[in-house]
Amino acid sequence: MAARRLAAGLFAAVTAMVLLTGCFGDGGKPQCDNVDGIVQCRPDQRTGAPDIAGELLKGGSYDVADQRGQVVVVNFWGSWCAPCRAEADDLEATYQATKLSRVTFLGINVQDSRDKAIAFEEGRVSYPSIFDPGSRLALNLDISPNTIPATVILDREGRIATVIRAAVTQDGLQPIVERIAAESPAPAGQR
Template identity: 80%
Template sequence: MGLRRLAAGLLGAVTATVALAGCTADGRESACDSAGGIVECSPDQRSAAPKITGELLPGGTYDVANQRGQVVVVNFWGSWCAPCRAEADDLENTYQATRASGVTFLGINVQDSRDKAIAFEEGRVSYPSIFDPGSRLALAMDIPPNTIPATVVLDREGRIATVIRAAVKQEGLQPIVERIAAESPEPAGQR
């Protein structure tokens, strides 16, 4: 019986490792370019983002579907995360530099207490954050972010264009966001 438990445990560990590596059931990630913790999908390889909705940190609700037609940069973060603290200024600066181009930002706070998350954001960022302590929104992604911090860029049609599984710097993030913002939407018949 001990050998069966060991085998079951090893199988569980291998399954978890594969899941954390970003494999998806339909192979979506493997169809995209991946290098250095960044997964970029060409327009013809992009999948629709799942429903991204929830309660905002200070109250009220947010639904990313209301942002259709804009590029949406979604950042997964926690107040307990040192790299999240390090990237906060770069995210805010990129937001300010690109928002006139039809770009909006959304934070998703995970594995945190509401009070700590609100205190973290105060004076750091001007865009909203959803409170998602159970990380349900990250788990629903077709190409999961897998790390904290992580940043997902949705194109104007609400599809996953880029997933960055590391802290970002403005000089790396802004060109990605600007490139996606400059894309022409696909005509309805070509989707």
């Protein structure tokens, strides 16, 4: 239990530092809007996501880079997290409602055991999840999700468009995903 508290404290401290350096450009001017725990970046303010790849809960591997050209909704969750249980149906419903618009979803399971995570997902979501018990993938993001649950939306070019630091509902998430999906990708020379 003490190790989990230490890991959670370290996670919070590092993500706060990453957040402060990732959201401010030269001269300390904000690069993205942060309102009520939702960070939204206009296309000209977005930074590329780092490598988001790893072993899937049920075996195999996944690399977000293979999804270039699609909007990718990345949800950080744990089976021990009550808000994660509450948002699971809304995530799945948003996935089903938007997948024909070239939108894909990916879960990233953190601070969990594989067996509990697999049991949690069973019958709840149909999209894959990476097993990341050490929360390493979250720490690599320029605009980090510093809560669990958290949802990061990558645009079609693999850039961070939105970070939601709270549980989501379909009514709140789907319009954001649809707006990002409706954006035109930058011309090849501007990527």
